[in-house]
Amino acid sequence: MIAHLTGTLATTAADHAVIDVGGIGYLFGASTRTLTALGATGERVTVHTEMLVAEDSIRLVGFASAGERDWFRLLTSVQGVGARVALAILSILDPTELTRAVVAQDKAMVARANGVGPKLAERIVRELKDKAGGAIAGAPGLPPPPAGTASADALSALANLGFRPAEAAGAVKAAEEELGPGATLDALVRIALKKASRA
Template sequence: MIGRITGTLVEKQAPTLIVDVQGVGYEVQVPMTSIYQLPDTGKQVLLHTHFAVSETAQQLFGFATRADRDLFRTLIKVNGVGPKMALAILSGMEGKVLARCVAEDNVAALVKVPGVGKKTAERLLIELRDKLPALGVDVSPLAAMEQASGGVPSLSERDDAEAALVALGYKPTDATKAITAAVKQAPEAKSQELIRLALKAMIPAG
């Protein structure tokens, strides 16, 4: 089992990285939420990893934090969810957003993830409600309300902002990335403010 690697980030072509560890280049699959936290190529990087072996492939998955790696391992234990889908889920939403999604029974947010249908989303909500507390994540409705009132935009605010960017012609992945960055910049912002901040970052000045 390869639990962690440290080396030089040689290539970064999302979702694939190549990390040079003492002359050996490791190919690592990384969710977009971790990609945003990584340094530029040529710099040192530490990744918490999960090594998956199947009949057809051997793959190394990497994460910026141990918590994201643990969440990935929890996701792949859900019936019908493999590493590829788990990676897609964690590329579409951060762990705390996924936890609130579970607390709010938000099927609509999960089915936006490529490859996740309604039945799979419903299964995820049911099974994660039991599994996430073991990771120290509170998925109760009260926790969701406290998070929403404590400076994290509700899923509907994020969804509205992302949908508006897509309607303007931006790719869904670019919209998600821009809104995620906007949320970090202004945690209490409503959808209109998130859109403004995202557009300001996406449209070059001048």
């Protein structure tokens, strides 16, 4: 599994780009938002990636942030949403806007994306609210923890250990309340694991 790539941006196109890593060019699909965020060719960039494996192909999808990649995974977990539709949604909505749309059940906001009709938009906001629960928003109606914070990293750590998003969010929130502001990542994860195991 390739989690991220760091190298020189070689070329960009309407829906993909190539990054040169040690003389090897990796082609990856991406949203227009990510392609814009990458900057000019020749610059050194880091791209978070998701590897898609099918019977007849292996391809990479790239993201400017880990948050966008997480949303791609959530979106493609919904029936009827493939990589192309997920990237179309991520091209018009950033992770914060998607969070608001799902929390508010705003299907019209999601339906603005190419290839997303009203029925699919309704299914997306309904299923993602159920699947991601409090993890999408940290708590209902609140924005997710800022990327790079101990809370966000703790949520990611628990998700990587196999906890469901809602379980991870609840455990991290309980750990934050117990430890108070300024808690370290190690402490948050340790206490959150204890909270989650009791649930």
